[in-house]
Amino acid sequence: MGRELAFIEALRALASDPAARGLADDCAVLPFGSETLVLTHDTMVAGVHFLPDQDPADVAWKLVATNMSDLAAKGAVPMGVLLSYQLNGAEPRFLVGLAEALDEYGARLLGGDTVSSDGPQVLGLTAIGRASFLPVPGRNGAQVGDLVYITGPVGGAMVGLEALRLGLPESQSLAYRRPQAHLGEGQALAPFVTAMMDVSDGLLLDASRMARASKVTISLESAAIPLACSEDRRDEALRWGDDYQLLLTAPPELTLPLPMHQIGVVVKGQEAPVLIDGAPPLGSLGYQH
Amino acid sequence: MGRELAFIEALRALASDPAARGLADDCAVLPFGSETLVLTHDTMVAGVHFLPDQDPADVAWKLVATNMSDLAAKGAVPMGVLLSYQLNGAEPRFLVGLAEALDEYGARLLGGDTVSSDGPQVLGLTAIGRASFLPVPGRNGAQVGDLVYITGPVGGAMVGLEALRLGLPESQSLAYRRPQAHLGEGQALAPFVTAMMDVSDGLLLDASRMARASKVTISLESAAIPLACSEDRRDEALRWGDDYQLLLTAPPELTLPLPMHQIGVVVKGQEAPVLIDGAPPLGSLGYQH
Numbered sequence: 417m418g419r420e421l422a423f424i425e426a427l428r429a430l431a432s433d434p435a436a437r438g439l440a441d442d443c444a445v446l447p448f449g450s451e452t453l454v455l456t457h458d459t460m461v462a463g464v465h466f467l468p469d470q471d472p473a474d475v476a477w478k479l480v481a482t483n484m485s486d487l488a489a490k491g492a493v494p495m496g497v498l499l500s501y502q503l504n505g506a507e508p509r510f511l512v513g514l515a516e517a518l519d520e521y522g523a524r525l526l527g528g529d530t531v532s533s534d535g536p537q538v539l540g541l542t543a544i545g546r547a548s549f550l551p552v553p554g555r556n557g558a559q560v561g562d563l564v565y566i567t568g569p570v571g572g573a574m575v576g577l578e579a580l581r582l583g584l585p586e587s588q589s590l591a592y593r594r595p596q597a598h599l600g601e602g603q604a605l606a607p608f609v610t611a612m613m614d615v616s617d618g619l620l621l622d623a624s625r626m627a628r629a630s631k632v633t634i635s636l637e638s639a640a641i642p643l644a645c646s647e648d649r650r651d652e653a654l655r656w657g658d659d660y661q662l663l664l665t666a667p668p669e670l671t672l673p674l675p676m677h678q679i680g681v682v683v684k685g686q687e688a689p690v691l692i693d694g695a696p697p698l699g700s701l702g703y704q705h
Numbered sequence: 706m707g708r709e710l711a712f713i714e715a716l717r718a719l720a721s722d723p724a725a726r727g728l729a730d731d732c733a734v735l736p737f738g739s740e741t742l743v744l745t746h747d748t749m750v751a752g753v754h755f756l757p758d759q760d761p762a763d764v765a766w767k768l769v770a771t772n773m774s775d776l777a778a779k780g781a782v783p784m785g786v787l788l789s790y791q792l793n794g795a796e797p798r799f800l801v802g803l804a805e806a807l808d809e810y811g812a813r814l815l816g817g818d819t820v821s822s823d824g825p826q827v828l829g830l831t832a833i834g835r836a837s838f839l840p841v842p843g844r845n846g847a848q849v850g851d852l853v854y855i856t857g858p859v860g861g862a863m864v865g866l867e868a869l870r871l872g873l874p875e876s877q878s879l880a881y882r883r884p885q886a887h888l889g890e891g892q893a894l895a896p897f898v899t900a901m902m903d904v905s906d907g908l909l910l911d912a913s914r915m916a917r918a919s920k921v922t923i924s925l926e927s928a929a930i931p932l933a934c935s936e937d938r939r940d941e942a943l944r945w946g947d948d949y950q951l952l953l954t955a956p957p958e959l960t961l962p963l964p965m966h967q968i969g970v971v972v973k974g975q976e977a978p979v980l981i982d983g984a985p986p987l988g989s990l991g992y993q994h
Contacts (some may be wrong), residue, residue, distance in 0.1 A: 535824015
């Protein structure tokens with residue numbers, strides 16, 4: 417983590433460009449003629465981001481969905497994707513999931529390339545979107561006094577991965593295998609939010625990132641956070657990624673265009689970027705990869 | 706190769722989209738508001754596309770240059786790049802080469818991501834460009850009667866790699882380590898060409914791809930092809946990639962805006978897509994990866 421962060425910081429310095437905030441897990445935003453481009457790239461590695469023996473159709477789905485989720489957080493409309501695919505012999509199943517995911521999100525396969533390598537399979541996807549609202553929401557706009565919202569429950573992917581590992585019926589692992597990107601919600605919410613991002617690495621960790629970027633503290637109320645798991649696993653669920661809900665902040669006087677879960681408030685920045693029931697969370701905040 | 710081609714064909718079928726010609730080694734072209742986007746993604750794997758012990762600064766340069774060369778063949782102006790980087794501890798040297806290459810080509814680092822993996826290093830780059838001329842040149846427009854041109858000599862990277870492996874002075878391996886993308890040439894030529902592509906996998910192989918895409922045969926005159934190696938290695942040089950010259954076709958009555966090497970003519974399609982001195986080339990056509 418330290419090495420990765422240092423590298424990303426060095427890349428950002430090299431870029432000297434506000435658009436380079438896209439490094440790591442955000443999107444790049446680029447004015448382009450009469451439109452604004454929203455670009456993101458996610459790489460997944462077998463054994464790190466997916467189980468080596470997982471159904472390649474699910475892996476393809478997740479590769480597309482994670483990138484679509486990045487676009488969703490920007491209120492962007494998907495234009496297409498470029499695929500970087502490392503051949504491993506499981507192409508037929510991969511194609512099935514890829515087709516399903518592209519169809520689901522209305523994204524076109526525009527191009528990409530294939531490579532051969534003996535190492536763990538590395539898959540990359542670049543997603544290209546069109547901003548539906550300007551300014552494009554960032555993670556750095558949360559204001560003191562804003563309310564904090566999330567689009568849906570967390571913990572579903574956590575339970576889903578366990579079900580998959582245990583060989584339980586497929587329906588029980590769906591949340592992990594086939595995460596949903598909230599594109600429609602992101603587009604509808606973009607005009608209303610002061611900050612928005614997707615929760616890919618755990619609610620507490622991603623909330624802390626939003627708070628640091630916005631130079632505020634996000635104070636969450638634990639009991640208000642909707643769960644897709646049993647109550648006794650609440651602490652874990654707040655630290656578990658892969659649910660891809662949208663986390664957002666908006667002024668209290670605004671009525672949002674969708675029903676949302678209000679889970680906290682934005683307060684003046686203090687030492688801890690995120691508070692849970694008034695105190696800094698204990699232990700790790702989430703999945704740092 | 707068979708498996709890769711089959712997969713790419715399946716992806717193309719899945720895409721059902723003319724823009725999906727970008728699969729494999731071409732660019733995707735996408736109307737976007739008042740402009741036209743040109744997108745490309747290249748992945749490089751240690752031990753396949755570069756030597757595992759090569760200077761990471763040179764690897765970074767090549768990663769950028771190969772993608773810029775794809776843009777060059779479309780007459781595109783670089784807008785920026787997204788980097789997919791697998792951490793391996795050699796980040797400081799990689800950053801040096803990345804900065805040099807981005808500066809050379811006026812491309813901005815817009816974003817990307819980093820991953821960790823134990824396998825051979827896998828590096829990806831997505832390049833985003835703006836079309837400078839419409840229609841964007843493709844590899845499929847060569848017409849019977851057109852003349853065939855190349856921007857410069859081939860064989861330089863072949864000799865350069867040998868020099869690198871032998872530990873000869875750095876200047877002798879420059880063509881391999883620091884290939885040049887011909888962006889200015891591509892932009893100047895785009896309005897004049899019927900077809901254009903960069904030579905990344907060997908002149909004979911890439912010419913055969915252009916010929917097949919255009920449903921013609923490309924008849925090359927061996928002695929007219931400029932070399933960056935000794936004459937006795939001509940046959941090898943025509944099959945060696947990594948020189949990134951532009952290969953193009955244009956009507957004979959046109960005067961091109963740059964001095965070019967005329968190396969052949971486009972003739973009616975026959976069984977062999979490419980002829981060298983009137984006969985199908987013997988053996989492999991180039992580097993198939």
